[in-house]
Structure formats: structure tokens, C-alpha cells
Amino acid sequence: MFTNGASPGGLSSTNPLRDVRDRRLPRVAGPCGLVIFGVTGDLSRKKLMPAIYDLANRGLLPPGFALVGFARRDWEDQDFAQVVHDAVKQHARTPFRDEVWKQLSEGIRFVSGEFGDKQAFETLRETIRDLDEKRGTQGNHAFYLSVPPKFFPDVVRQLKETGLADGPEHAWRRVVIEKPFGHDLASAQELQRIVGEVFDPSSVFRIDHYLGKETVQNILALRFANEMFEPIWNRGYVDHVQITMAEDVGIGGRAGYYDGIGAARDVIQNHLLQLLALTAMEEPVSFDARDLRLEKLKVLNATHAGKDISRSTARGQYVRGWQGGELVPGYLEEEGIPADSITDTYAAVQLEIETRRWAGVPWYLRTGKRLGRRVTEIAVVFHRAPHLPFSRNQVEELGQNALVMRIQPDEGMTVRFGSKVPGTSMEVRDVTMDFAYGESFTESSPEAYERLILDVLLGDPPLFPRHEEVEASWRILDPIEEHWESHGKPDTYPAGTWGPRSSDEMLARNGHVWRRP
Structure with missing residues (x-):
């Protein structure tokens, strides 16, 4: 050894x-x-x-x-x-x-x-x-x-x-x-047929490197090793959930792969829907692969976009703009991209999970290139207190309580809650309580691919999605992609911003706003 x-x-x-x-x-x-x-x-x-x-x-x-x-x-x-x-x-x-x-x-x-x-x-x-x-x-x-x-x-x-x-x-x-495991449900099923003719399902490992990150695995520890969260992890207390994967870079040299695929297929279908499943699923009987997959699959099968896809989704394509003090080209100006491309570099969707725990709670997922900064996080935003015994001016800077799990960078967790401002008057303002991996543990976190490659060599499959999960994810995304293909070009947004205006409008219809990480 x-x-x-x-x-x-x-x-x-x-x-x-x-x-x-x-x-x-x-x-x-x-x-x-x-x-x-x-x-x-x-x-x-x-x-x-x-x-x-x-x-x-x-x-x-x-x-x-x-x-x-x-x-x-x-x-x-x-x-x-x-x-x-x-x-x-x-x-x-x-x-x-x-x-x-x-x-x-x-x-x-x-x-x-x-x-x-x-x-x-x-x-x-x-x-x-x-x-x-x-x-x-x-x-x-x-x-x-x-x-x-x-x-x-x-x-x-x-x-x-x-x-x-x-x-x-x-x-x-x-x-x-x-990844990607196909570009839609039909191609994913065909790929599964080809692979299944050669390898037993137990010998097929579909890599989603996000599932190998320590902070993603910590979602399970956070939820199921702590009694304090379970009583409020439901529609009675949670107002909505936001899952964000933002990148501050463009497509680099990936034009041949990226064009025609886009942000939703590249990120939402796999990474973000897996994060949704881990956040929303019921407690598994054990952490064996079969039990974990069973609970994730239940959630994915209960998830869908709203009936009016034009109102519950947004897509965009970045144009020239300033990022990090530098003027960067728009997507259509990138080398290898056709001048008439309608590929989305930004995608946001509002999803519903039809279960007793989550019925009526909007789940907002967004991802994009050339956004304000690089960040991946899950924000569980809670209802406002039903009654506040304060005058309006005492709580005008008070928002909603939130628990934010940071996947990258600065891995950790933040809890946002209201606290009294020091002074003789009663004024309540939002404060945050932070936990950071780098400050709390002396052990260094292995890279995701270390964990996943070792799991392959050991034949240990808990962190690898099976074809049932892949197909369930495509069933969620396919109707959205079909709608977009028949509704013209994506909206535009300047590089260095946080996406198109239509994305903000999607949340505003429900009285919500995107977090600014």
C-alpha cells in the first residue's frame, strides 16, 4: 500500500x-x-x-x-x-x-x-x-x-x-x-440500452462530481444528524428554496460541446436537481446506495415545472459587458459560436414538489455563465413571523430567516436571523451566524474526484445516480426545453450581472427576490 x-x-x-x-x-x-x-x-x-x-x-x-x-x-x-x-x-x-x-x-x-x-x-x-x-x-x-x-x-x-x-x-x-447522460429523455434511454447490453447495472457508475463534494454530503449530516432542523423542514415553516450555481467565466474553449446544450441541460438536469433531491428527500432507512436512491427518486418523480412554463422559467444569453474590470465578449462573439445561436447561457426554473412535506413551496433553481461571481449555494428561506410586536420602523431592515448551505467557494453554512441593534431603542436587524469548513476542521477535504474514483474502485455506489434518477430528471426538464425551442430567442443580460430581467420577474410574481450571494 x-x-x-x-x-x-x-x-x-x-x-x-x-x-x-x-x-x-x-x-x-x-x-x-x-x-x-x-x-x-x-x-x-x-x-x-x-x-x-x-x-x-x-x-x-x-x-x-x-x-x-x-x-x-x-x-x-x-x-x-x-x-x-x-x-x-x-x-x-x-x-x-x-x-x-x-x-x-x-x-x-x-x-x-x-x-x-x-x-x-x-x-x-x-x-x-x-x-x-x-x-x-x-x-x-x-x-x-x-x-x-x-x-x-x-x-x-x-x-x-x-x-x-x-x-x-x-x-x-x-x-x-x-455527464451529460444524453440530451433528453429519449437519448438517455438509448444510452442506457447500449450500456446495459454490455455492463450489469451494478457495474455502471455515472459521475456527477458535485455529489462527491464534502459540502454536498454534509447536507445529509446537517439534516439527519441534528434534531433541531427536522421539525421546521417542511411547508409549514419554509417559504421557498433557492438553489444557485453561478459562474463568473464564459464558455472558454468549450464551444463545440456547449452550443446546443446550454445551461439547463449542462447543470440543472444533473447538479441542481440532485441538490434539490438531497435537500427535499425523506430520511432514508440507511445510507446504503439503494436506500438513498429510493428517497431521491421519490422526490424527483414528484417534481415538475408549473403549468404555465412561460411564467415559471427564464432563460438568457450573455452579451458583452464588464467583469472584473475587464470588457469581455458576448456569447455570440465567442470563438466557434454561430451568430444565430439561441443556446441559453442562463437558465432559471420554478419547480413544485407534490408531496405532503413540500406542497405549495416554490423551488427556484438557477445557473449561468458570466454572472456576478462564482458561487454555489442552497438557501432555505423561512416564512416571516406571523406576528411582530414591533412598530414598522423598528423592523424595517428585517428580512426572512434563512439557512444557507454554501457548496463553493468558502464551503460552510450561514444562518440569517433577526437581532436587536445595540442602543437605547428597540431596533431589529438581520445578522448572520457562520460556520466555515476551513475554520472548524483541521482535516483537509479531499477533492470530489478523489472520493468518486475511490468509490468506483471499491464498488461503492451511494454517490452515483442510477439511470432511473437520470430519466426522472429529464422528464422534469424536457417539457421546459421543448417550450423554449418553440418560443424564439433567449433574453439577453450583460456579462458581470445576475441574469436577465425575466428571471427577477419570475420570482416577483410570487413576492420573492433572488438572493445576492
């Missing part, structure tokens, strides 16, 4: 999803290897390779762990090893240690080829057999599809035809699929 002298303190002993058999012990992967298709992309370089090194550095990978890269580049093993080395040096979370790198690098291999090239997959099969013999991986391998969705079927079929999807007896083979 890789070791660095560190104790298991890097693993949060308070995490409810840790090994219930002994929370003090770290979970260490057994003999195995990981094959990454598309190793030349940003995801692999910035997230996957550094996460693998960090797992090794924390002693959570076996000594014979193997990493195989598959891409079109004309590289030898040592060329790929240098790419991994540079990525680790630049992006790893833990310190670089020569002894850890030496042991990890001995298991690095590279296979050059196209996704439709059967001979390349035959070479991959021989490479894996060689690693089983020399590194002791025992036939246990996961295939990570860090490739555009259009290549998923090609890769999965090649894995089947070359026998790579089936390992030796008593060995496991798993496939990891990055």
Missing part, C-alpha cells in the same frame, strides 16, 4: 457515508487498475490524474495500481508518464513525494488509437493482461469514459467486442460515464 506516514485523519470520521463497519479506518482499494479514455482532455489533466496521485499519496491505492491512458496521440509509455507527472505537479492537492511517484509511475501505460479502431482495443486487452501479470491487478479494471458523449456507444461496443468488458472469473470490470 502507498504510505506517507499520514494517519487516517484525512478521512472525515463524521461523514455518514464512510464505512459503517469501522469509521476510524480508511477505505483502501484492493488490486486494480484504471483505464482512462480521452486522457488528453482538461478533465483528465486537471482532475483525474491529480486525484489518482492524491489517493496514492494518502495510502488509499494498492501498491500495484495500474493507470492506462487511451488516446489518439502517438505516445510511448514514458511520454504519457511525463504528462501525468506534469499534471500532478501542477494540480495535485497533496505534496509531491518522489517515492510515491516512483511506485505509481511503474504502473503507467499508454495505448494509442481511435475509438473505432478494433486493433487498438486488442492492444489495450493485451496491455491489461500484462499488467495483471506484472502488477498483480488480478483482472480488476475500471474504464473511465472522459470523452464527448457521442463516443460513449463506440467505446462501450468495442469493450464488448474485444472481451474487455468481461474479466476473469472472480474479477470485476466497471465503466464510468461522465
